[in-house]
Amino acid sequence: MIGIDMKLETLVNNGPAVIFLCRAETGWPVETVTANIVRFGYSPEDFISGGLRYADIIYPADLEIAVSKFSAYVEKDYRGKDPDCKVEYGEYKGEAGGHKRNAKGNLGKGRGGYDSFTQQYRFLNKSGNVLWVEAEIKVLEEEEGKACLFQVTVFDISRWKHTEKTMPSALDTENELKRIINSGHVIVFLWRAEPGWPVDFVSENISELGYTPEDFTSGSIFYTDIIHPDDLDNVRAEVSKNTEGGRDYFSKEYRILAKSGEVRYVDERTLIRRNEKGEITCYQGILLDITQRKKAEVAQRLNASRLEALVKLDQMAGASLKEITDFAREEAVRLTGSKLGYLAFMDAYESTLVMHSWSDSAMEECSIEDKQFIYPVKSMGLWGEAVRQRKPIITNDYPAPNLLKKGYPKNHVHLIRHLNIPVFDGKRIVAVAGVGNKEENYDESDVRQLTLLMQGMWQLIQRKQLEEALRTYSGELSRANEELRSVNMMKTEFVEEMRFPERAEYGEIMDYETLYAIDSQQQKAVNTFIHYSEKLRRLVDSLLYQSLEKAGKIDYSFEGMQLKDVLSDAFLNNVFLIGEKALEVEKEVPASLPEIRGDREKLTALFTALVDHAIKFTPQGGKLALEVKEGADNVHIVIADSGKGISKELIPYLFDRLYQVNDSVTRRYQGLESGLYICKNIVDAHKGEIWFESEEGLGNLMHVKLPK
Missing domain, CATH: 3.30.450.20 (PAS domain)
Incomplete structure (x- = not known):
């Protein structure tokens, strides 16, 4: 007792x-x-x-x-x-x-x-x-x-x-109450305190989830059937805790499944009903759809995570290329809520993708023995559309029939949903990044997450490429300098070691062949030193321009000016290089050219760079030509060289900030080295046009049109 x-x-x-x-x-x-x-x-x-x-x-x-x-x-x-x-x-x-x-x-x-x-x-x-x-x-x-x-x-x-106090007067009648409940956004349930929580009553607005009241009241669907499997144990535990604790009310936020399979977040608020003996008879509750609020919370957390990832990525300047790409790829998987991801780089001509890496989770699931790494864009399946259409592609029902599919090999990862994006450098695609098998549909928010992360990765790779270029040119310049010093020292030692009679003729005591060989080697070393000095100078100048451009400190001063004077200065600035290669120069410049409005300093730099570029492609003893033609509303300048020309596939990328002349990911800094990227910016600032024509074996034509 x-x-x-x-x-x-x-x-x-x-x-x-x-x-x-x-x-x-x-x-x-x-x-x-x-x-x-x-x-x-x-x-x-x-x-x-x-x-x-x-x-x-x-x-x-x-x-x-x-x-x-x-x-x-x-x-x-x-x-x-x-x-x-x-x-x-x-x-x-x-x-x-x-x-x-x-x-x-x-x-x-x-x-x-x-x-x-x-x-x-x-x-x-x-x-x-x-x-x-x-x-x-x-x-x-x-x-x-x-x-x-x-x-x-x-x-x-x-x-x-x-x-009771806040209930509107419209609830005075039972019919009005039912009308408001059934037409509102709050779903009312009455569950029995039995396994599975069978439903005795549910308001008609359960249709918002795709169900009918009869689906539940007939016993076809139990309430536990629509609770998200990952949340069911937590909901059961919460109910047990409150019922065993003698409480008569509880609330819980969790996920449920609409009839379509869509995941919704709800806030359940339930009264626990007991009989006179204290035994639970039923649960009476309401469900509030809080999906939009939850999505906003998730978006806020993702934005914070994305910012953290970008900050961390920016701090990886000292990391290796593999460490950078691995981090960006795995963060792409995490930030989009995906199960797998991959990263591939594009070749110089946007014709072939080279698979760089797959996410850790994808490698665990995929059991293909001989994995393919080279993918021609023309023969790629659905995942190649991001390159062909040059935009992000979302596929939220990957198993559905699609004419673009080429199929995938046995033991490949099974795809349910897929998103991939092209990574751009200017107008050129340099990489493709993709993620897959998110539980929910991919949307524009995922596109932004993936794009920002991959652009950040690419900017970091570019920075490392430029650092590599500076180290390479600096090393080449140092070696050229050492070679020059070595030749000078050899010549000095050769002369000092000779003991000559005071009246001896130079020809009697010096071997002309030896002297010529030393002088030739000395001149070669000087030329090499000048060559690498110029390459390093151009790269540094371009980097400085790029920094000023980012800071918004590139200013233009437009005024009336004579274009023929600018062109004359441009050739004069390259007179040493022209003479060194013994180039023949032809000029056709009308004496009656009208004035144009422009920034004299910037236009002089523009044409100096274009002439320098033409000289670089012209062989020893070749020919340069300048032709200026006046149009109705512009002046057309053409600079031609007699070089061997360049590949047509490369022409569209000559004015990119960084471009490559081979398929190496680590050798993409020619755009900055040549200065053509800066030339394009100067022409654009003058509201003009610039383009390049070339045929291999027939030389190059550089065109510039400037408004009068």
Whole structure:
């Protein structure tokens, strides 16, 4: 019996109802109160010690009514119902407090009224907050016809009072309530407390998830069937925790599956209904669709993660190319919520993709023995559309039939969804990055995530390529300088070691062949030194221009000017290189050329670079030609050389900031070295045109058109 009593006491103290035992005296002093009074912020000692009385925690404005109604119902022969005070009452049948009912049905000797009734009024918790409660009052003892000891069982009904207060007047009728529920965005459920949580009622707006009420009420679908499998155990645990803890309300955010398979986030708010024995009979709850809010939260977290990834990527300047690409690829998988990813680089002519690497997860799943690494763009399947269409391609139903598919080999990773993007350098595709098998559909947010990350990766690769170029040219210049110093030292030592008669003729003491060989080697070393000095200077100048361009510090000063003077200065600036190669120069410049508006300094740099480029492609003793023609609204300048020309496939990329003349990922800095990237920018600033024509074996033609 002791064990049973202890269990009963524990059940009461942990239950939803707070029980007071009060004396019917001024202020209703408290004899005892259950331990769960702590839910109102108080402790039992606050009352038992006499520090607080029951009347002290009744809201002052409600106290007088509560006391008067207590007297009216308990002490007098008061029957009926008082709707203004929300008071209900009923008679005890049988014994109560050791007193028998008299013939009239009253308890004790002559006391009229009732020994059990309920009231609703406001409470003050210890923090001073106002709560609504329902108090069930039972008279336990009386003396001489008057109640002297009574029990008050208090339930917190604040939530229901708030609902009642805010409920619109349209809810006065049951039909209006149903109409509002069924047409609203809050889905109402009534579940039985049985395995699978079978549904007794669900509002018609369950159609927002693609279901009908009959899907559930017929027993075809249990509620647990639509909870996301990854969340089901957590939801069950939350329900068990609240039911076993004696709580009558809980809320939980989790995912559910629409009939289409789409994942939705919901906020469930449920009341736990119990019978008189405290046994759970059902769950009554609502579902709020919070998918958009959750997506916004996810997007916010992804943006923070993306920023962190970009910052970390920017700090990887000292990392190897493999470390950079591996990091970018794995972050692409993580930031898009994908299961796999890959990275491939494009060749110089955008005709072939070379697979660089697959994500770790893809390598674990793929069991192809002889993996293909070279993919001609023309014969690629659906995943090659990003190159052919030159834009990101999203495929959210990869298994669906598609004429562009070429199939994939046995043991290849099974694809459900796929997204890939081209990575651009200017107008040229330099790489393709892809991810796959995200649980949800890919969207434009994933495209942005992947594009920003891969562009950041490519910029870092470019930086490393430029550093490599500077190291290469610096090393070549150092070696040329050492060679020049070595030849000079050899010549000095050769002369100093000879001991000649004072009157001896030079021809008698010096071998002309030896002297010629030393002079030739010395001239070759000087030319090599000048060559690498010029290459390094051009690269440094281009890098400086690029930095100024990024900082927005490239300024133009337009004024009227004579174009023939600019062209004359450009050839004069290259006179040493022209003479060194013994080039023949032909010029056709009309004497009557009109003035144009332009920046003289920038245009001089433009044509100096173009002449320099032509000289570089012209062989020893070759020919340069300048032709200027006046058009209706422009001046057309053509610079021709007699070199061997360049491949047509390379022409579209000559004006890119970085381009390559072979398929190496680590050798792409010719654009900056040649200065053609800067030339294009200068022409664009003058609202002109520039293009290149070439045929292998027939030389090159560089065209520039400037407005008058």
